[in-house]
Amino acid sequence: MNQHARLDTSPIPFIDIAAQRRRLGRAVDDAIARVLAHCQFIQGPEVPALEADLAAFCGARHAIGCSSGTDALLLVLMAWDVGPGDAVFCPAFTFCATAEVVALLGATPVMADVQAETFNLDPDSLLRAVATAKRLGLKPRAVIPVDLFGLPADHDAIGAIAAEHGLLVLDDAAQAFGAAYRGKKLGTLATATATSFFPAKPLGCYGDGGVVFTDDDALAARIRSLRVHGEGAVDKYDAARIGITGRIDSIQAAILIEKLKIFPDEIVARDRVASRYSAGLADVASVPRVGNESTSVWAQYTIRLAPGRRVALAAALQAQGIPTAIYYRKALHRQEAYQRFPVADGGAPVSERLAEEVISLPMHAYLEPPVQDRIIAAVRGVLSA
Numbered sequence: 001m002n003q004h005a006r007l008d009t010s011p012i013p014f015i016d017i018a019a020q021r022r023r024l025g026r027a028v029d030d031a032i033a034r035v036l037a038h039c040q041f042i043q044g045p046e047v048p049a050l051e052a053d054l055a056a057f058c059g060a061r062h063a064i065g066c067s068s069g070t071d072a073l074l075l076v077l078m079a080w081d082v083g084p085g086d087a088v089f090c091p092a093f094t095f096c097a098t099a100e101v102v103a104l105l106g107a108t109p110v111m112a113d114v115q116a117e118t119f120n121l122d123p124d125s126l127l128r129a130v131a132t133a134k135r136l137g138l139k140p141r142a143v144i145p146v147d148l149f150g151l152p153a154d155h156d157a158i159g160a161i162a163a164e165h166g167l168l169v170l171d172d173a174a175q176a177f178g179a180a181y182r183g184k185k186l187g188t189l190a191t192a193t194a195t196s197f198f199p200a201k202p203l204g205c206y207g208d209g210g211v212v213f214t215d216d217d218a219l220a221a222r223i224r225s226l227r228v229h230g231e232g233a234v235d236k237y238d239a240a241r242i243g244i245t246g247r248i249d250s251i252q253a254a255i256l257i258e259k260l261k262i263f264p265d266e267i268v269a270r271d272r273v274a275s276r277y278s279a280g281l282a283d284v285a286s287v288p289r290v291g292n293e294s295t296s297v298w299a300q301y302t303i304r305l306a307p308g309r310r311v312a313l314a315a316a317l318q319a320q321g322i323p324t325a326i327y328y329r330k331a332l333h334r335q336e337a338y339q340r341f342p343v344a345d346g347g348a349p350v351s352e353r354l355a356e357e358v359i360s361l362p363m364h365a366y367l368e369p370p371v372q373d374r375i376i377a378a379v380r381g382v383l384s385a
């Protein structure tokens with residue numbers, strides 16, 4: 001490069017929702033306009049239409065649209081009557097919502113460690129967590145594996161432990177809808193799967209939204225009731241159970257119907273971006289690896305650096321207009337709200353180490369090669385200095 005060429009420091013977005021809006025053209029505007037015309041803002045025809053599209057996309061029998069990913073998780077636990085005295089196992093390295101829903105129901109989140117290579121629940125630590133819960137007099141009820149950063153958890157190993165210990169499995173695929181494990185799309189790997197349509201997610205809406213997938217007819221029926229205040233089968237003003245306002249609204253459903261049409265393309269594009277990052281950075285940082293059994297939708301592209309190095313990297317990139325993010329700066333059991341909950345015997349040392357090492361780079365389907373080259377060159381400039 002010409003030594004005297006001026007460095008491009010124009011701001012790069014971390015996630016470019018505006019680029020996706022341009023690609024979608026008028027499709028989303030028209031879809032919203034249709035809802036504005038019929039005015040059925042709650043439980044309008046877009047909701048069952050989206051649910052059918054989502055179920056077909058991943059091969060699940062039921063898709064139940066919810067008001068957020070958090071409510072999707074909560075509704076499943078409510079439908080299973082999870083409550084005080086129950087232990088629900090969660091990874092210690094995740095977004096707090098995974099454990100929040102457990103605590104909200106008065107049950108006990110018991111945190112297990114993750115594996116450094118995948119950022120996902122470590123089956124050995126899960127086994128120790130089951131023993132820990134029993135020792136504390138709790139009833140092991142369920143496990144919530146998280147498919148962190150878009151990569152499926154080790155569902156075979158977790159499923160085997162769940163079967164052995166009678167645990168229900170709720171897959172927290174908030175970051176990973178669209179990913180696959182041993183040829184099956186997430187949504188079909190656990191008794192129930194919850195995902196989020198928060199705008200920054202790989203498939204996001206323009207507000208809050210989520211969905212539960214399940215093949216269990218009775219569970220689906222309970223969740224459908226619970227998301228509308230526990231409405232009865234005959235009369236919606238006759239509450240059969242205590243529920244919440246947990247449904248997705250028609251405008252978000254209309255938006256998602258359009259966005260789902262381009263999602264397969266976007267998954268391919270995200271994977272291309274991730275491969276390019278890995279090719280450009282593998283010799284200067286620890287880059288994420290995806291095993292042959294899985295595909296990732298790359299909710300985040302997260303590298304690991306020796307503790308202490310990411311502060312300088314983030315500052316140098318920021319000065320060049322390149323944003324970074326840290327997911328997560330503190331393991332869950334180190335956060336004020338979750339410190340009082342038990343951790344598996346042996347603790348969660350990997351989660352604690354990851355919290356000091358991780359840093360995520362801009363990632364979206366519209367990251368053009370020249371812009372990505374600028375990011376790669378900037379990261380290399382700092383890390384190979």
Ligand SMILES: Cc1ncc(COP(=O)(O)O)c(C=O)c1O
Binds near residue numbers: 069
């Ligand atoms: C792992 C995980 N679980 C649950 C959630 C909650 O989803 P939402 O923000 O839609 O409530 C999120 C999203 O932020 C998440 O990343």
